[in-house]
Amino acid sequence: MNNDTVQITGRNRIVLWISLVVALLFGSGGMNIAYAADAGVGSDSVEARIAPIGRVQIEGQEPIPENVVSKTEGEEKELIAAPRPSRGDYPDIGVSSRAVVWVLAQMHLFFAALVLAVPLFVLVIELMGFKTGDERYDDMAHEFMKISLTGFSITAIFGGSLALALFVLYPDLMGYMMRVFGAQWLVYAGLFFLESFFLYTYYYGWKAMRYGNLKWVHLTLGLLLNASGMTIMVLSNSWATFMMAPSGVNEVGAVIGNIWEVMKGPLWNPINLHRFIANIAFGGAVVGAYAAFKFLSTSDPAKRAHYDWMGYTSNFIAILAFLPLPFAGYWLMAEIYAYSQQMGITAMGGILAWLFIVQAVLIGTILLAGNFYLWSGMSRTEGSVRYQPLIKYIAFVLVICFLTWVTPHTLMLSASEIAELGGSHHHILGPLGIMPAKNIAVNLMLVVTFLSFQLYRRSDKIATVSWAKAGNALLVAIYVVAMVNIIFLGVYYGYFTNTVYKVGSSVAQVGSTLVVIIAGIVIDSLMFRNAKTLPSHWGRIPDRSQYALFALPIAFTWLMGLMGYVRSSVKTHWHVYTVMKDNSPDNFIPTIGYAGNMITIVTVLFLLFVLFMFWIANLSATKQSKPVGALEGGAG
Amino acid sequence: MDDKDQMGTTTTMLATVAAFVLVLLAFYGLDHFIMAIQGLPLNLDLSPAG
Numbered sequence: 001m002n003n004d005t006v007q008i009t010g011r012n013r014i015v016l017w018i019s020l021v022v023a024l025l026f027g028s029g030g031m032n033i034a035y036a037a038d039a040g041v042g043s044d045s046v047e048a049r050i051a052p053i054g055r056v057q058i059e060g061q062e063p064i065p066e067n068v069v070s071k072t073e074g075e076e077k078e079l080i081a082a083p084r085p086s087r088g089d090y091p092d093i094g095v096s097s098r099a100v101v102w103v104l105a106q107m108h109l110f111f112a113a114l115v116l117a118v119p120l121f122v123l124v125i126e127l128m129g130f131k132t133g134d135e136r137y138d139d140m141a142h143e144f145m146k147i148s149l150t151g152f153s154i155t156a157i158f159g160g161s162l163a164l165a166l167f168v169l170y171p172d173l174m175g176y177m178m179r180v181f182g183a184q185w186l187v188y189a190g191l192f193f194l195e196s197f198f199l200y201t202y203y204y205g206w207k208a209m210r211y212g213n214l215k216w217v218h219l220t221l222g223l224l225l226n227a228s229g230m231t232i233m234v235l236s237n238s239w240a241t242f243m244m245a246p247s248g249v250n251e252v253g254a255v256i257g258n259i260w261e262v263m264k265g266p267l268w269n270p271i272n273l274h275r276f277i278a279n280i281a282f283g284g285a286v287v288g289a290y291a292a293f294k295f296l297s298t299s300d301p302a303k304r305a306h307y308d309w310m311g312y313t314s315n316f317i318a319i320l321a322f323l324p325l326p327f328a329g330y331w332l333m334a335e336i337y338a339y340s341q342q343m344g345i346t347a348m349g350g351i352l353a354w355l356f357i358v359q360a361v362l363i364g365t366i367l368l369a370g371n372f373y374l375w376s377g378m379s380r381t382e383g384s385v386r387y388q389p390l391i392k393y394i395a396f397v398l399v400i401c402f403l404t405w406v407t408p409h410t411l412m413l414s415a416s417e418i419a420e421l422g423g424s425h426h427h428i429l430g431p432l433g434i435m436p437a438k439n440i441a442v443n444l445m446l447v448v449t450f451l452s453f454q455l456y457r458r459s460d461k462i463a464t465v466s467w468a469k470a471g472n473a474l475l476v477a478i479y480v481v482a483m484v485n486i487i488f489l490g491v492y493y494g495y496f497t498n499t500v501y502k503v504g505s506s507v508a509q510v511g512s513t514l515v516v517i518i519a520g521i522v523i524d525s526l527m528f529r530n531a532k533t534l535p536s537h538w539g540r541i542p543d544r545s546q547y548a549l550f551a552l553p554i555a556f557t558w559l560m561g562l563m564g565y566v567r568s569s570v571k572t573h574w575h576v577y578t579v580m581k582d583n584s585p586d587n588f589i590p591t592i593g594y595a596g597n598m599i600t601i602v603t604v605l606f607l608l609f610v611l612f613m614f615w616i617a618n619l620s621a622t623k624q625s626k627p628v629g630a631l632e633g634g635a636g
Numbered sequence: 637m638d639d640k641d642q643m644g645t646t647t648t649m650l651a652t653v654a655a656f657v658l659v660l661l662a663f664y665g666l667d668h669f670i671m672a673i674q675g676l677p678l679n680l681d682l683s684p685a686g
Contacts, residue, residue, distance in 0.1 A: 469647075469651060473654075473655040474659070476652070477652070477655040477656045477659040478659050480656075481656065481659045501676060504671055504676045507670050507674065508666065508667045508670040511666055511670050512666070515662075515663075515666065
């Protein structure tokens with residue numbers, strides 16, 4: 001390793017730490033601390049935090065007046081209720097306003113997810129390259145940034161178009177949102193300038209700050225880029241969660257709290273976490289497709305080796321981020337139910353429930369594709385023959401769990417079919433349609449996916465520690481007991497006791513899965529320290545494996561579109577749940593077929609833009625050869 | 637099988653059994669802990685909590 005790369009003087013170390021602190025202050029962490037200091041965060045009870053607000057009339061009590069313009073005692077500030085637009089207040093442009101906003105919002109979110117995620121793992125890869133001295137990491141990190149650079153412009157274009165469309169098509173709603181969030185919009189706009197500054201200095205300064213202490217400056221720029229990007233994300237998340245579960249306003253939507261109280265609704269942090277993890281998985285999947293595209297389009301062994309490695313790294317990022325994602329989703333749904341059971345039931349027990357079956361198909365596709373890629377990648381090393389016999393068992397578990405997960409509880413049947421079946425539930429398959437069966441399936445799928453991942457990682461290594469046998473015995477025991485525990489908890493508490501146990505035991509199932517993942521990482525990292533390494537042949541992988549890398553972003557994109565539709569639809573006929581009604585012509589949950597078409601359109605549109613992004617990335621590396629005439633000393 | 641191999645097999649068997657016992661106890665404790673923090677005792681008599 002070059003000594004220049006690791007020598008940091010005491011003064012520079014102080015500068016680095018100051019930079020880190022500044023970065024954290026820019027990020028949500030610092031903001032939380034600042035707000036906590038003046039708002040007394042933590043002083044309110046959980047009940048108060050999640051108590052539903054809005055125009056809810058309790059039987060036997062006086063109805064709440066709807067258009068209150070009043071002054072509270074001792075306060076100068078006027079309380080202005082949320083507007084109540086009539087049908088005529090919504091501009092008619094000849095096409096569905098909702099459809100226009102839907103496409104623009106979804107495209108903006110797809111690209112925003114991509115450009116927020118890529119710098120996150122780019123920073124980690126760059127740091128790995130710096131610490132190990134392996135310049136391949138640095139080159140790969142730079143290439144990842146190059147791919148996503150066009151994405152920043154596309155995100156901004158769709159963001160601007162979305163804002164314009166919202167102000168034109170939903171003026172009352174946007175007027176209200178502007179009033180509620182006030183100066184936060186300016187902070188949001190200011191953060192764009194910061195993010196752009198850090199983005200361009202980070203990307204264009206890459207070669208200028210590649211070694212020694214300057215590399216720390218470059219890493220700090222990357223950290224600040226991520227901090228500003230993450231802050232933008234959590235700020236905009238607060239608008240979406242305010243519309244789902246408003247806080248800081250009274251029953252009629254008049255603002256009674258400060259901006260922090262408006263932002264910290266019960267769904268804010270679950271959405272923050274869910275989007276943070278999902279963005280990383282999504283970003284990894286998209287850049288993986290780029291690597292696959294480059295791998296398939298070249299026959300140069302060196303380039304194939306590079307893009308094979310890049311594809312592997314992307315898949316690694318996507319799958320590793322994907323593993324905890326269902327748990328973040330569970331937390332979000334649990335908070336939705338805690339906030340409003342009606343909203344939860346709309347999502348998972350009503351018309352939208354069917355979408356969770358489609359979701360299962362898509363997640364199953366992601367896991368099957370991710371596993372298939374790992375199994376194919378085992379051919380890179382001879383050491384994998386030790387583990388290949390296990391693949392068929394993993395595939396068996398995956399397929400059985402996939403089929404269980406996609407089994408619906410109720411079926412769309414005609415009267416005669418119901419009569420023939422003896423009811424709307426199949427007597428054998430019916431029990432597989434409820435959550436305990438799904439929980440078993442999803443947890444087992446995650447456990448065996450981690451097993452595939454672990455076997456892949458072990459393929460090119462032979463442990464040399466004396467306790468290797470005991471370590472393996474412990475690991476086998478953890479896998480077996482965890483899987484038995486997941487099945488036991490699901491069957492016993494899911495089918496034989498009351499509902500509270502059913503919900504409670506799902507947390508223990510998640511705990512079992514996490515124990516497998518954490519124990520697997522810890523045991524392997526200790527066991528394979530100073531291990532004998534077998535040669536790995538990057539580029540030696542079947543071409544068909546690359547199609548798994550194409551399947552991942554398509555499934556991820558469709559899945560994001562689908563769940564975005566669910567998240568937005570649970571508000572039913574409200575712009576802002578319980579405080580501002582939607583009186584537009586589109587104030588109903590669209591049918592699944594219509595939504596399916598819309599989601600497919602935005603998915604295809606996104607993929608076309610991604611192809612454009614890849615093309616631009618390629619174009620920047622293409623050099624036109626000098627015309628023959630020019631070589632001879634003149635243009636002709 | 638010579639004595640050395642026999643000893644090796646016995647040690648592996650013992651290590652495996654010990655690992656399973658250890659992990660079973662750990663998961664039982666984990667289930668207890670996670671259910672307890674949710675206010676749900678880990679009952680094994682198939683009767684719903686009161």
